[in-house]
Every structure is written in C-alpha cells, then in structure tokens.
Amino acid sequence: MASEITSTEYIRHHLTNAAMCNTENGIAFNKACSEAGFWVWHIDTLAWSIGLGFLFLMLFRSVAKKATTGVPGKMQAFVEMVVDFVDSNVKDTFHGKNKLIAPLALTIFVWVFLMNLMDLVPVDLLPWIAGQIGATGFGMDPHDVYMKVVPTTDLNMTFALAFGVFFLIIFYSIKVKGFGGFMKELTFQPFNHWAFIPVNFILEFVTLIAKPMSLALRLFGNLYAGELIFILIAMLGLWQLPLHFPWAVFHILVIVLQAFIFMMLTIVYLSMAHEDH
Amino acid sequence: MNINATLIGQLIAFAVFVLFCMKYVWPPLMAAIEERQKKIADGLAASERAEKDLQIAQEKATEQLKEAKHQAAEIIEQAKKRAAQIVEQETERAHEERNKIVASGQAEIDAERNRAKEELRKQVATLAVAGAEKILARQIDAAAQSDIVEKLVAEL
Numbered sequence: 001m002a003s004e005i006t007s008t009e010y011i012r013h014h015l016t017n018a019a020m021c022n023t024e025n026g027i028a029f030n031k032a033c034s035e036a037g038f039w040v041w042h043i044d045t046l047a048w049s050i051g052l053g054f055l056f057l058m059l060f061r062s063v064a065k066k067a068t069t070g071v072p073g074k075m076q077a078f079v080e081m082v083v084d085f086v087d088s089n090v091k092d093t094f095h096g097k098n099k100l101i102a103p104l105a106l107t108i109f110v111w112v113f114l115m116n117l118m119d120l121v122p123v124d125l126l127p128w129i130a131g132q133i134g135a136t137g138f139g140m141d142p143h144d145v146y147m148k149v150v151p152t153t154d155l156n157m158t159f160a161l162a163f164g165v166f167f168l169i170i171f172y173s174i175k176v177k178g179f180g181g182f183m184k185e186l187t188f189q190p191f192n193h194w195a196f197i198p199v200n201f202i203l204e205f206v207t208l209i210a211k212p213m214s215l216a217l218r219l220f221g222n223l224y225a226g227e228l229i230f231i232l233i234a235m236l237g238l239w240q241l242p243l244h245f246p247w248a249v250f251h252i253l254v255i256v257l258q259a260f261i262f263m264m265l266t267i268v269y270l271s272m273a274h275e276d277h
Numbered sequence: 278m279n280i281n282a283t284l285i286g287q288l289i290a291f292a293v294f295v296l297f298c299m300k301y302v303w304p305p306l307m308a309a310i311e312e313r314q315k316k317i318a319d320g321l322a323a324s325e326r327a328e329k330d331l332q333i334a335q336e337k338a339t340e341q342l343k344e345a346k347h348q349a350a351e352i353i354e355q356a357k358k359r360a361a362q363i364v365e366q367e368t369e370r371a372h373e374e375r376n377k378i379v380a381s382g383q384a385e386i387d388a389e390r391n392r393a394k395e396e397l398r399k400q401v402a403t404l405a406v407a408g409a410e411k412i413l414a415r416q417i418d419a420a421a422q423s424d425i426v427e428k429l430v431a432e433l
Contacts, residue, residue: 017283042283049287053294060302067309069316076309083306102307103299111294151287155280160287164295 005143007235014123014231017042017154018130018146030146042154049151052114060110082110089264094271101270104168105263108161113259115157116223118150120248120255123230152223152258155216162216165266169211172273181276211269215262222258226251402430 005013020029020043021036033040063079072080086106094101126149131142151157173182186204187197229247233240406426 040281046286050290064302064305069312103303104295107295107298156283160284164291
C-alpha cells in the first residue's frame with residue numbers, strides 16, 4: 001500500500017468501481033459521474049464479468065465442438081464433470097421438462113464461480129497494474145484510477161443475476177399456471193378463504209420478492225465481506241503474509257459454495273414456479 | 278448502494294450468455310455424455326452377456342466331457358466283453374476242430390484197419406486154398422470145397 005494515503009482512503013479506493021457516464025461535456029469518468037444519477041456504467045464490473053463470461057463460454061464451446069463420445073481428453077473430462085455435476089443437481093431437484101434450466105444453472109454456476117475466483121487474485125495486483133497503465137498511458141493520477149476486479153462485489157452484478165432469475169420465475173409461473181393461477185397462488189395461500197386475500201397477498205408477495213433479494217444480497221454480502229477482509233489483511237504490512245494464506249484457503253470454500261448456492265436456489269425457485277398446486 | 282445502468286448491461290450480458298450456453302454449449306456436451314453413457318452401458322451389458330455365454334459354454338463342455346468319458350468307459354467295457362467272448366468262441370471252435378480232426382483221424386485209422394483186415398482175410402483165404410490144393414495134391418473142385426474154405430476164413 002502506498003504510504004501517503006490513509007487506510008480509509010485505501011479501503012475506499014479499493015471498494016470504488018470505475019464509473020463511466022455521459023455528461024454535457026461528453027463521456028466522463030469516475031468522480032465526474034457523481035451527479036449522473038442512474039445512467040452510470042461500472043466499466044470494471046462490466047469488463048471483468050463479460051470477459052469472464054466469454055472465457056467460460058469459449059472454453060466450454062471449444063470443448064463442446066470437439067467433444068468425442070470415446071475416451072475424453074483431460075479438458076473434456078473436466079468440462080464434462082462440471083456439466084454432469086450441474087445436470088445431476090438439476091435432475092434431482094427439477095422434475096419437469098425444460099430445456100432452459102440446466103444451461104441456465106451451468107451458466108450461473110461457472111460464471112459466478114469465475115467472478116468469485118477473482119477474489120483470490122491479490123487485492124493490490126490488478127488495481128496497481130490498472131493504476132500504472134492509467135498513469136503512463138493516459139497521464140492520470142493512479143489514485144483516480146479505480147479498478148474493482150470482483151464483479152460479484154458489485155450489487156449491480158448480483159442484482160442483475162437475481163432479476164434474471166426473478167423474471168424467469170414469474171415467466172414460468174404464468175406460463176405453467178396461467179395468469180389466473182399465478183394470481184390465485186398469490187392470494188389464496190396459505191389461507192384458502194376469500195376473506196384472507198389481503199393477508200395472503202402480503203405474505204406471498206413478500207415471499208416472492210424475498211427470492212431475488214436474498215439471492216442477490218447473499219452473494220454480494222459474502223463476496224463483499226471476503227474482499228473487505230482481504231483488503232484489511234493487505235494493510236497489515238508484514239503480518240499479512242501468515243494471515244492472507246488461511247483466509248484465501250477458507251475463501252476457496254466460500255467461492256465455490258456461493259456459486260453452488262446461487263445455482264441451487266435458482267433451480268429450486270424455478271422448480272417451485274413449475275409446480276401446480 | 279449504488280444501483281445504476283450497469284444492472285441493465287449485466288442483465289443483457291446474462292441473458293446472452295444463458296442463451297448461448299443453451300444453444301451452443303449444453304446440447305453438444307450433453308449429447309456426448311449421453312452417447313458415452315450409452316456406450317458404456319452397452320459395453321457392460323455385452324460383457325455380462327459374454328460372461329453368461331462363457332458359463333453356459335463351460336457347463337456344456339463339462340457335460341460333454343462327462344458324456345464322452347462315460348461313452349469311452351462303455352466302449353471299453355463292450356470291447357472287453359467282446360474280446361472275452363471272442364476268446365471263448367475261438368477256444369470252443371478250436372476244441373471242436375481238434376475233436377473233429379481227432380475223430381476223422383480215428384475213422385481213417387479204423388477204415389484203414391478194416392481194409393487191411395479185409396485184405397489180409399482175402400489173402401489168407403487164397404493162401405489157405407493154395408495150401409489145401411497143395412496138401413491134397415489133387416484136383417479138387419474148388420467150388421465144391423469152398424464152403425469149408427469159407428468156414429476157415431470165418432474162423433480167422
């Protein structure tokens with residue numbers, strides 16, 4: 001860490017996204033965007049998440065194209081293991097017929113895992129490189145170059161995933177049960193009497209809204225906290241060496257677990273959406 | 278909390294990734310996995326079938342071997358019996374042959390003796406007649422005295 005800035009500034013610097021927005025003077029970045037309201041783009045989140053998404057799809061696509069039915073190579077065996085793992089989870093939980101859910105679960109699992117994995121890259125490395133590039137290439141102050149490399153520590157990322165799943169929950173609820181059926185589910189449960197309609201609606205609506213909220217906030221909270229602890233450890237000077245390693249090892253578990261939980265809950269919610277009471 | 282336009286960008290990216298995965302990644306991988314699973318299942322079934330076949334063949338072979346041994350024993354038994362029978366038959370035949378030969382020899386001997394006897398008798402008769410002729414030194418009607426001669430001959 002640089003000595004001329006305080007710890008608060010250091011932490012804040014690490015937890016701020018690189019922002020881009022459109023102002024009257026053309027495209028502006030970072031601090032210039034503080035007044036831009038909703039129309040701000042977190043370019044680091046976008047770049048890393050889309051880059052990792054491409055990495056995932058290219059990798060799996062290249063294996064899928066060359067997939068043999070005979071003895072698989074090591075890469076193919078690995079990819080097949082992941083696919084088979086996701087597939088067996090989907091088959092255990094979801095019993096209907098739906099061509100979307102398994103690829104959706106695979107995408108969520110691998111993509112979220114890759115984005116979480118960025119957490120294991122030393123917290124200063126990529127922001128420092130970005131700072132150097134910004135300083136030498138564009139003549140910026142390195143402290144003004146923001147780079148948050150873990151997209152899942154950005155609420156926009158986790159909410160985008162959760163809203164995507166939420167949209168599918170509503171879509172399949174209406175598709176399977178019809179709009180009336182969906183409304184009935186919202187208003188006649190758990191108390192099947194017309195007098196309880198408002199109470200039922202409040203209960204069920206909260207349940208429904210809680211699904212994407214909990215999905216997004218769980219992933220965000222876990223990764224944000226993990227990232228924050230990495231940052232705090234990084235401020236300890238020499239003491240970070242013995243501390244960083246166990247936290248990273250422990251974090252490997254968190255990374256996989258959060259990706260798995262997100263995938264599993266997606267499957268469970270969608271399978272609930274398919275159930276006709 | 279700073280929710281902003283990034284959310285929309287991520288939503289679009291998410292949708293595109295899922296669609297791409299659904300169209301181009303999942304089906305070929307799943308097809309390959311299922312194909313291989315089918316192959317392995319077929320192979321296992323085939324090996325099981327082969328094992329069963331082998332067992333049946335082994336059982337058959339054992340049975341055939343047993344039968345062959347049984348048959349061989351039977352054949353040997355028969356052959357022994359037949360050999361004994363042949364030996365017995367041959368002994369009997371040889372006995373018969375010997376008896377026949379002995380009997381025919383005996384008959385021949387008897388006939389020869391009888392013939393010799395007859396010859397001797399005739400010669401003795403002639404000799405007696407000649408002797409009598411000479412003794413009597415006289416012309417005797419041989420025919421008239423032949424009954425005496427006959428009696429003589431019979432006494433021999």
